Amino acid sequence: PFEIEIASTGQVLTVPADHTAWEVLDKAGLYVPVSCEQGICGTCLVGVKAGIPDHRDSYLTDEEHEANDQFTPCCSRAKSARLVLDL
Numbered sequence: 001p002f003e004i005e006i007a008s009t010g011q012v013l014t015v016p017a018d019h020t021a022w023e024v025l026d027k028a029g030l031y032v033p034v035s036c037e038q039g040i041c042g043t044c045l046v047g048v049k050a051g052i053p054d055h056r057d058s059y060l061t062d063e064e065h066e067a068n069d070q071f072t073p074c075c076s077r078a079k080s081a082r083l084v085l086d087l
């Protein structure tokens with residue numbers, strides 16, 4: 001599990017191992033558009049202000065993955081205990 005913090009509100013949500021970050025955001029009423037749910041299309045892309053994503057998409061380039069300033073919540077997770085999302 002890892003935590004996601006919503007930068008605009010300070011709200012902290014926990015992403016359990018059996019749920020995606022996108023599912024947790026959606027359940028909390030935070031709308032992020034989604035399409036492929038497999039890390040291919042980039043529709044769900046969200047900015048990351050702090051923390052290290054565990055990138056599992058094939059949409060971003062290697063350079064974009066290394067920048068760690070955006071991630072795909074439909075499939076990617078976190079290497080750090082918390083990600084602060086630009087939402």
Ligand code: FES
Pocket residue numbers: 033034035036037038039040041042043044045057059072073074075
């Ligand atoms: Fe397609 Fe997330 S919905 S990359």
